[in-house]
Amino acid sequence: MSILRDKSLATTGNLKIDWVYDHMPICALIEERFKKERPFEGLKITTSIHLEAKTARTALLLAAGGAEVHATGSNPLSTQDDVAAALDSRGVNVYAWYGATEQEYHDHLVAALSCRPDIMIDDGGDLTHILCEERPDLAVNLKGGSEETTTGVLRLKARAASAEGLPFPMVCVNDAMMKYMFDNRYGTGQSVMTAIMASTNLVVASKTFVVAGYGWCGKGVSMRAKGMGARVIVTEVDPVKAVEAVMDGFTVMTMEQASPLGDVFVTVTGCKDVIRMEHIEKMKDGAILCNAGHFDVEVAVAEMRKAALNTYTARNNIERFEFDGGHYVYLLAEGRLVNLAAGDGHPAEIMDISFALQVLCAEYLAKNADKLEKTIQEVPGDIDNWVAEMKLETMGVKIDRLTDEQYRYIHSAN
Ligand SMILES: NC(=O)c1ccc[n+]([C@@H]2O[C@H](COP(=O)([O-])OP(=O)(O)OC[C@H]3O[C@@H](n4cnc5c(N)ncnc54)[C@H](O)[C@@H]3O)[C@@H](O)[C@H]2O)c1
Numbered sequence: 001m002s003i004l005r006d007k008s009l010a011t012t013g014n015l016k017i018d019w020v021y022d023h024m025p026i027c028a029l030i031e032e033r034f035k036k037e038r039p040f041e042g043l044k045i046t047t048s049i050h051l052e053a054k055t056a057r058t059a060l061l062l063a064a065g066g067a068e069v070h071a072t073g074s075n076p077l078s079t080q081d082d083v084a085a086a087l088d089s090r091g092v093n094v095y096a097w098y099g100a101t102e103q104e105y106h107d108h109l110v111a112a113l114s115c116r117p118d119i120m121i122d123d124g125g126d127l128t129h130i131l132c133e134e135r136p137d138l139a140v141n142l143k144g145g146s147e148e149t150t151t152g153v154l155r156l157k158a159r160a161a162s163a164e165g166l167p168f169p170m171v172c173v174n175d176a177m178m179k180y181m182f183d184n185r186y187g188t189g190q191s192v193m194t195a196i197m198a199s200t201n202l203v204v205a206s207k208t209f210v211v212a213g214y215g216w217c218g219k220g221v222s223m224r225a226k227g228m229g230a231r232v233i234v235t236e237v238d239p240v241k242a243v244e245a246v247m248d249g250f251t252v253m254t255m256e257q258a259s260p261l262g263d264v265f266v267t268v269t270g271c272k273d274v275i276r277m278e279h280i281e282k283m284k285d286g287a288i289l290c291n292a293g294h295f296d297v298e299v300a301v302a303e304m305r306k307a308a309l310n311t312y313t314a315r316n317n318i319e320r321f322e323f324d325g326g327h328y329v330y331l332l333a334e335g336r337l338v339n340l341a342a343g344d345g346h347p348a349e350i351m352d353i354s355f356a357l358q359v360l361c362a363e364y365l366a367k368n369a370d371k372l373e374k375t376i377q378e379v380p381g382d383i384d385n386w387v388a389e390m391k392l393e394t395m396g397v398k399i400d401r402l403t404d405e406q407y408r409y410i411h412s413a414n
Contacts, residue, residue, distance in 0.1 A: 001093070002084075002088040002093050002094040002095065003094070003095045003096075003097075003108065003111055004081065004084045004085055004088055004094050004095070004096065004097055005081040005084065005085070005097040005098065006081060006085060007085050007088060007089070008085070009081050009082035009084075009085040009086075010082065010085040010086045010088070010089040011082075011086075012082040012086075013053075013056070013080065013081075013082035013083040013084070013085050013086025013087070013089075014086040014089065014090075016052075016053040016056075016080070016082065016083055016086070017053050017056050017057055017060070017083065017086055017087075017090075019053065019348075020053045020054050020056075020057050020348040020351075021057060023347075023348035023349055023352065024054065024057055024348055024349070024351065024352035024355070025352065025394040026352045026353065026356040026387060026390045026391060026394060027057060027058070027061055027352055027355055027356055027359070029390060029394075030061065030356055030359055030360065031061050031064050031065075034061065034064050034065030034066075034359075034363075035064050035065075037065070038065060038066035039065050039066065039363045039366050039367065040062060040065040040066040040067035040119075040362070040363075040366055041066035042066070043066070043067050043068070043118040043119060043366060044067065044068045044069075044070065044115045044116070044117045044118050044119075044141070045062050045067040045068070045069050045070070045117055045118065045119045045120070045121065045362060046069075046070045046071075046072075046112045046113050046115065046117040046119075046120045046121070046127065047059055047062070047069065047070070047071045047072070047112075047120070047121040048071075048072050048073065048074045048109060048112060048120075048121070048122055048123055048124075048126060048127045049071075049073070049074050049121060049123040049148060050073055050074055050075055050078035050079070050123065050340045050345055051071065051072065051073035051074075051078065051079040051080060051083060051084055051087075051094070051096050052078065052079075052080045052083050052340070052344055052345055053080070053083050053344070053348075054345065054346070054348055054351035054352075054355060055071070055083075055351075055355075056071075056083050056086065056087045056092075057355070058351075058355040058358060058359060059071045059087055059092050060087070060090060060092065061355070061359050062359060062362065063090075063091065063092060065359070065363070067119075067362075068093075068115070069092045069093065070092075070093045070095070070111075070112045070113075070114075070115050070117065071087060071092055071093065071094050071095070071096070071112065072094070072095045072096045072108045072109055072111070072112035073096040073100075073105075073108070074122075074123035074124050074126065074148075075124075075336060075337065075340060075341065076098070076099060076100035076101070076102075076104070076105045077098065077099065077333065077334065077336045077340070077341035078336075078337070078340035078341055078345070079096045079097055079098045079100070080098065081097055081098050084096050084097065093112075093115075095108040095109075095111040095112045096108050106130075109126055109127060109130055110130060110134075110135065110138075112127075113127060113130060113131065113135065113138040114138065116138055116139075116140055116141045116142075117138075117141065117142060118141050118142065118143050118366070119142070119143055119144065119145060119362050119365050119366060119369075120142065120145035120146075121145060121146050121148070121358055121362065122145055122146070122147050122148065122152055122170075123147070123148035123149055123152060124148075124149055124151055124152045124155075124294045124295070125147065125151065125152040125155035125156065127145070128145065128147070128152070128155070128156065128159070128170065129155070131167075131168075132159065132164070132166075132167060136167070139167065139168065142168050143168070143169075143365055143366065143369030143370070144168050144169035144170060144171065144365045144369045144372060144377070145168065145169075145170050145171070145365070146170065146171040146172075146173045146358060146361045146362065146365070147170055147171070147172055147173060147174060148173055148174060148354070148358065149174050149294050150174050150180070150184065150215070150216075150217075150270055150294070151270045151293070151294035151295060152174070152294070153172045153174045153175060154270060156170050156172065156376055157376060160375050160376045165374070165375065166374055166375050166376070167374060168374055169365070169369060169372040169373060169374055169375065169376075169377050170375075170376060170377060171361045171364070171365065171377045171378070171379055172376055172377070172378065172379065173354070173357050173358055173361055173379055175378065175379065176357050176378075176379035176383070176384045176387075177384055177388075178353055178354075178357060178384050178387045178388055178391070179353070179354055179357055179379075180216045181216065182350055182353050182354075183346060183350055183351070183353065183354045184215070184216035184217045184220065185216045185217065185219055185220035185223075186220055186350060187220070187345075187346030187347065187350035187351070187354075188216075188217040188220045188221060188268065188292055188339065188346070189217075189219075189220025189221050189222075189223055189224040190220070190224060190346070190347060190350075191339035191340075191343055191344070191345055191346045191347065192217075192220075192221050192224075192266060192268075192290075192292045192338060192339045193221070193224045193225060193228065194339070194343055195290075195332070195333075195338045195339045195342045195343035196264065196266075196288070196290060196332065196338065198342070198343060199315070199316070199317045199318055199332050199333070199338075199342045199343075200288060200315075200318065200330075200332075202288075204225060204228040204229060204230050205228060205229025205230065206229060206230075207230050207231070207263040207264055208230065208231045208232075208233060208261055208262050208263050208264070209221075209222075209225040209230040209231070209232050209233070209262065209263070209264045209265075209266065210232075210233045210234075210235065210255075210258045210259075210261070210262035210264070210265045210266070211225070211232060211233070211234050211235070211250075211266050211268065212234075212235045212236075212255060212265070212266070212267040212268065212269050212274045212275070212298070213235075213236065213267065213268045213269035213270070213271075213274075213293070214234050214236050214238075214241040214242065214244060214245040214250075215241065215268070215269070215270075217268040217292060217293075218234065218268045218269075219248075221266050221268055221292065222234060222245070222248070222250055223248075225264075225266075226249070226250070230264075231251075232250050232251070233250065233251045233252070233253060233258045233261060233262065234250045234251070234252050235252070235253065235254060235255045235258055235274075236252060237269075237271075255274065255275065255279050256278070256279065256282070259279040259280075259282035259283050260282045260283065260284065262283065262284075262287060263284065263287060263288065264287070264288045264290070265283075265287065265288070265289045265290070265299075266290055266291070266292055266338075267290075267291045267292065267293055267298035267299055268291070268292040268293050268298075269293055269298055270293050270294060271293070271298065272295075272297040272298065273297070273298075273300045274298045274299070275289060275298065275299045275300060276300045276303060277300065277303045277304065277307050280304065280307075280321075280323075280329055281323075281327070283329055285326075285327060285328055285329075286328065286329065286330065287329045287330070288318075288329070288330045288332065289329055289330065289331050289332065289335070290331070290332035290333065290335070290338040290342075291333075291335050291336065291337060291338060292337050292338055292339055293337065294337060296334065296335045296336040296337075298335070299331065299335040301331065301334065301335040304321055304331065305321075307323055307324075308321045308322060308323055309322050309323060309324060310322040314330060317332055317333050317341070317342040318330050318331070318332055319331045319334065352391075352394075353387055353391055356387050356390070357379060357383060357384070357387055360383045360386070360387070361379055361383065364380060364383065
């Protein structure tokens with residue numbers, strides 16, 4: 001039985017789901033096949049991904065393939081209550097509500113796992129943590145799972161390398177080329193800018209954006225901010241990425257140097273305490289801070305709350321922090337990933353790619369898990385390539401194919 005806020009919200013949630021159906025054509029192709037082949041017949045699948053329309057569409061796709069689906073969110077501020085209600089109205093078990101406390105969020109994850117799933121789809125590693133550390137009894141039927149994001153993959157790799165190891169195979173969907181090159185770069189790039197603009201209703205052109213982290217997400221945010229006329233400063237800890245940012249035309253410096261220069265700060269590192277009080281003290285009055293990394297630890301929010309003399313909601317999703325001497329800054333979405341907590345997340349066409357990978361990896365696990373080692377697994381190359389081919393086809397883009405002679409030429413030793 002579902003645990004959600006308000007079943008009567010289903011109407012708007014269903015409209016949101018219908019909208020994304022029309023913009024996720026790769027998932028539609030897979031659904032056609034799944035309906036015939038029913039690869040998940042008799043299996044239970046637990047998903048923990050930001051609970052909004054594209055995720056709901058994915059849960060329904062798994063259900064169309066025969067799965068009994070149990071869905072929860074991966075962040076208490078990204079769950080959309082109307083989408084949760086709509087998913088429930090379409091027969092999926094849902095355990096989530098917007099603004100869940102830490103305890104409620106944890107209870108929702110455990111509730112979603114209580115079916116003792118055969119397969120799980122995780123985003124950030126919280127399901128994996130519960131199954132490994134707290135409730136191994138809920139993993140008795142688990143064939144394996146998959147992980148959606150960079151931070152979750154890092155946690156998985158650390159666990160796989162530890163003495164205990166991983167007790168089940170986990171496919172790192174984030175590390176597929178069709179995932180990080182598009183979702184992390186173009187998805188985060190666009191949706192972070194959308195969320196900042198919608199929350200603040202301020203101009204981007206002429207502002208100085210400071211982007212912390214020049215990984216796949218950071219490249220996307222920097223590129224889109226620059227494209228809209230912002231001056232962009234990048235901060236990094238990896239010398240290679242820092243050189244790349246310089247070569248891409250961005251100014252690179254330390255956060256300490258960037259602090260007095262920025263109008264808008266975006267952290268997207270997967271690291272903690274990237275913006276601290278020592279930086280905030282140097283910032284301009286009215287500087288805007290936000291985070292797009294998976295966890296709400298990149299901006300030292302607790303430190304900010306301790307130092308603030310006064311805080312209040314200045315606008316929906318914007319909190320004003322006032323410090324000694326009248327200094328003030330704004331924090332978006334409580335420092336949680338801004339594009340989901342203050343927006344609808346990535347565009348549907350991007351999640352069409354990412355979730356096509358997810359459901360195909362779930363099918364791969366359903367068919368092959370008993371042959372897989374209980375450790376990190378790569379997304380099979382043929383799945384990555386198939387999704388790329390389908391993306392081209394659905395965009396109406398044709399590419400050249402190697403002739404036999406060309407193939408021999410580039411594969412010969414001489
Ligand atoms: N908001 C979203 O929708 C979304 C989408 C995908 C991934 N993510 C999350 O975003 C984060 C980054 O993902 P990614 O794929 O870009 O990872 P990545 O590993 O490609 O890039 C992270 C970059 O941050 C740099 N970095 C680390 N610590 C730093 C610090 N203290 N200061 C400055 N730079 C630092 C690293 O050197 C690296 O270049 C992760 O937490 C990931 O889970 C968010």
